[in-house]
Amino acid sequence: MDTEKLGDRLRQVRKMRGWSLREAAEKANISPAYLQKLEQDRVRSPSPNVLYALAEQLKVPYSELMKLAGYVVPRDGRSRKPLGDNMLAHALSSEDLTREEAEELAKYLAWFRSDKGSRA
Numbered sequence: 001m002d003t004e005k006l007g008d009r010l011r012q013v014r015k016m017r018g019w020s021l022r023e024a025a026e027k028a029n030i031s032p033a034y035l036q037k038l039e040q041d042r043v044r045s046p047s048p049n050v051l052y053a054l055a056e057q058l059k060v061p062y063s064e065l066m067k068l069a070g071y072v073v074p075r076d077g078r079s080r081k082p083l084g085d086n087m088l089a090h091a092l093s094s095e096d097l098t099r100e101e102a103e104e105l106a107k108y109l110a111w112f113r114s115d116k117g118s119r120a
Contacts, residue, residue: 006068
């Protein structure tokens with residue numbers, strides 16, 4: 001199984017949402033330069049406050065970003081929101097999904113969302 005990095009995950013979800021670096025940074029109230037450094041894994045110890053803001057805006061579990069950043073995350077099960085019937089969310093959060101598979105799913109979703117407007 002591929003070891004996912006924080007930067008890979010942030011970039012993947014940002015692109016899946018169809019957001020530019022600037023858009024995502026503005027939504028999380030951080031600078032685009034800092035987000036770019038995070039996506040390039042050039043920040044040794046990212047601020048938990050920044051990770052929380054990104055998790056909220058990108059709609060990913062805060063505990064996932066904390067874990068990818070190297071912080072110890074308790075395994076009490078309360079930090080994860082129920083996935084319900086959202087199979088894509090389950091697939092993207094699955095530990096069995098390779099990085100390549102996750103990137104392809106993100107590309108497809110970005111394409112689908114951008115193409116959706118032309119079909120309306």
